[in-house]
Amino acid sequence: MKFLISMHINPAVLDALTDQEKAAIGDGHGRFIEALKQSGELITTLALVDPSQAAVVSVRKGQPVVTDGPFLEAKEYLGGFYLIDCESKERAIELAAQIPDTAIEGLGVEVRQVMFADGQLEA
């Protein structure tokens, strides 16, 4: 079963962390990726640039309209995700609990099953 574990970050919360705490998060993700690779459960993982760098695209009367900044004005933004293939929802939740973000108040980690997949996964 495929699951997307998405990490919802709050830039203000991240900014308030000490360098040591930030490094610990980085190391935690590194170890998590390594373990997922070894177990054969990682499909892919991505981290996104700061939401302030986003461009929102819409098409009106056939003309594309591009505005800077994130679509939703919120405190939390999608920061990145893990796409995994594992045994069950229970296992996906067990894995999500190993992500360092889960230990930090104000950061969100969400697990959702994948319903359709195509493209480079088949490569």
Next chain:
Amino acid sequence: MTAPVIEGLLRELTPQVLGALVRRHGQFEGCEDAVQEAVLAAAVQWPAEGVPDNPRGWLSTVASRRLIDQMRSDHARRERESVTAAVEVLPQDVPDTDDTLVLLFLCCHPTLTAASQVALTLRAVGGLTTAEIARAFLVPEATMAARISRAKQRIKAAGSSFGLPDGAELQERLLVVLHVLYLIFNEGYTASSGSELHRADLAKEAIRLTRMVHAQLPGDGEVTGLLALMLLTHARREARTTPAGDLVPLDEQDRTKWDRGLVDEGVELIKAALAGPALGPYQLQAAIAATHADAATAAETDWPQVHALYLILERIAPNPMVTLNRAIALAEIEGPEAGLALLSTLDGDERLAGHHRLLSVRAHLLEKTGDRAGAYEHYRRAAKATASMAEQRYLESRASRVRA
């Protein structure tokens, strides 16, 4: 020989060559890699240069060489000396059909997760390449390679010997093997995402492997039952979706599209199995599928028999999903209210809480009682709960229909 014929031959020979190699050298892990390399080499060479006179001997020789090379380089790495002794292997043509079963038990080792058992079985017994397995399960090849390699390490760590387990353990382990074959089949049957083509191949592969097990254990009722269940289910494949890929429920399927050859074979098998001493869950599910196959139209279905079979199944293998299915049969005999009453006994069951099947069956029965609003609500909730696109489309179309 054409490419598909060669592919079939390679798949058939893979477990035989691997079994013989493991018998000679032990170390399943290394042998499995060596055989996979030999199979890949054959897949490239044979179509171009022709199939050798003794294909099995060819594969054995190439795999043995790979294994010896690998052992030598392992030894070199550990800075040991002289390792050539006693590892030269001459190809032998002894029928080793038993080894296929032994390999299957090894690949379905109970210390492995189901996903790993499935992957390793398809590679070591099914003779599929890692790339093919990865494609079928829509994961990158590296992910599948890691999963297979981890599985082999676990088997090694568990210290398994190469032989069939005895007595009671054999029966217990056989259930795991059958479950893995069932999972492979289901993965092929419930094409829920990506390329459905590759998944249909998985169903065929599961049937092929189950046929192999059946050939070796013809007296085992559950093996026969599983094979019959697969054949009877696979027989409906043309009828269960529209050309656009929409699901067609059993009662609306064009039964002339069912594959009569598969139905007849499945029915024969299950009749023979039911005459045997022990009744198991696969036999009962196959008997239910055979009862449906007996009816030329949905209206002619022998629902009392379907219900009775579900009742026995519920007794020997209690499971809320079985009760759910029995509720459908009960509703056909005694009316939708009786079915709904049985469903309400499942409300407290955590295993089914919010499950789309419970919601969709309730919707279906509510529709039959004439409660269109209730049916609409439950179809909509079921559509939200499913992880299958085809099922979601179907449930949404049902919801629109009761609302209209």
